[in-house]
Amino acid sequence: MNSLILDQLKRDKILDLLKTGKRIDGRALDEQRPLVIETGVIPKANGSARVKLGDTEIITGVKIQPDKPFPDLGDKGILICTAEILPLADPNAEPGPPNEEVIELARVVDRGIRETEMIDLHQLVLIENKSVIGMFIDSSVIDSGGNLFDACSYASVAGILSCSVPKYKIENEVPVLVEGVTSKPPIKTLPVSVTMARIGDYIVIDPTRDEESCMDARITITTNSDGNICAVQKGGSDGFTAEQLLRCSEMALTVGRKIRKQFEQLM
Template sequence: MSTSKRSTIIVEHLRKQQMMESIGKGKRIDGRNFDEQRPLEIELDVIKKANGSARVKLGDSEVIAGIKVSTGEPFEGLEDKGALIVTAEVLPTASPHVEPGPPDEEVVELARVVDRGVRESEMVDLGKLVLVPGKIVYTVFVDCSVLNADGNLFDATSYATVAAILSAKIPVLEMQDDKVTDTGRTIPMPVTCVPISITQVRIGDAVMIDPASEEEGAMDARITISTNEEGYCALQKGYTGSFTIEQIKKAAETARIKGEEVRAKMKELTKFAQKE
C-alpha cells in the first residue's frame, strides 16, 4: 500500500471517529442539528433554449434540470395521458469517485426515485397533455445533470426537477391536416401540486436529514419520503440497513414538517400559486 493511500485511510478513519463523537453529543460534524437542512438556492431559466430549467444548490451539491417538450405516442394503457420522463446523470467532473460511461445502479436509482416522487404526487396533470387520444400526446422530458456531488443528490435533483416543471412553458400545438402544427404560443405546464422530498439517513441510533457526502459515507440506512400539499405521496428505502418502526414514524413526521418549509420557499421562488 502506498504512503498516500495509507494516509488517506487514516484521515478517513479519524474523520469518521470525529463524526461519531459529534453525533453522540447531539450535533453533526458541520454543526447542524439533526433536522437542519443545508442552505438551498434555486435559480430558474438557466437554459434559454429549454422549455423550462432550474439550477439548485443544496449545500455544495449542485444540479441543473432542463425540460424539453415534444410529441409522441402515449404509453400502453395510458392512452388518455401525456408522458413524463425523468433522467439523471452525474458528470465525471462532479466527484472524483465518478467514472465516465453509462449510468451505474446508483444513478439509475436516483432518476427513479425523483421520477416516482413527481409522478405519484400527480404534480403534472397529464390528462391535459393529449392532442389525439390514443395516438399523439405531449412528451415531457426532464433531463437532470449533477454538476457537483456533495451528498443528498436525491433531494437536490428532485428540487431541480420540481422547480424546472413549475417554471416551464409548453408550446401550444394543434392538428392541421393530420399534422402537428406549432401555433407559436405557449402556456404554463398544467401543475396541480408541489411535491417535496426529504431524504434522511441513520448513523448509529441517530436519524438526520439532508446528509452531506461524509455522512453518507458513514450511514447505516437511508429513506426518502415525498409529500405534497395533501400528504404523503412516495417513499423509497435505500441502502442496506434498516429503521425501527419508531424511527420511520419520526422520519415521516419530519418529512412532513420540513417538506412544508421547503415547499413554501419553492412556491415563493417560482411564483407558483396553486389554484383552488
C-alpha cells in the same frame, strides 16, 4: 493509511459529534443545508433550474415536444426524468452508461413527481392513443456534495414550474406548433422529497457526502401539498425501527412545508 481505517475514524468522529447533538458541518440533526433555487438558466430549454443544496449543485433542463403515448397510457401525456453525474462533479464518476446509483437517482426523482401527480398528464393529450405532449426532464450533477436525491428533485420541480408549454393544433391528425402561444404546465400539487440517513442510533436530515459514506441506512420520503406521503425509497445496508420511521415521516412533513414555500414563490 488503509481506507477502511480512515472510514472507521471518520465514522467515530461523526458519531462523537452526534452524541452532542451536532454534525461535522455545524448543523443540528434535523437541519437542512441552505437551499438556493434559480430558474431560467438554460435559455433554449422549455424550462430550467439550477439548485444549490449546500455543496451539491444540480442543473436541470425540461424539453417539451409531441410524442406517441405509452401503449397502455393513451389518455396521458409522457413524463420522463433522467439524471447524470458529470465526471467533474465526483472523482468516482465515469463517463458512459449510467450505473445503478444514477439509475436509482433518476427513478426516485421520477417517482416522487409521478406518484404525487404533480402534473395533470390527462391535459397533455392531443389525440387519445395517438399523440400526446411529452415532458422530458434531464438533471446533471455539477457538484456532488451529498444528498443528490433531494437536490435533483428540487431542481426538477423548479424546472417544471418555470416551463412554458407550447401550444399545438391538429392538422390531418398531425400536431403542428402554434407559434408564439404558450401556457403554464397543468400543476396539481407541489412534491417535496426529504432524505434522511441513520448513523448508529441517530437520524440526520439532508446528509453530506461524509455522512453518506458511513450511514447504516437511508430513506427518502416525498410528500404532496396536502401533507400526504406519496413515495418512499429506502437505501443502505440496514433498516429503521417503526419508531424511527415515524420520526422520519414527521421530519419529512415539517421540512416539506418549508421547501414548498420556496416553490410557491416560483409560481
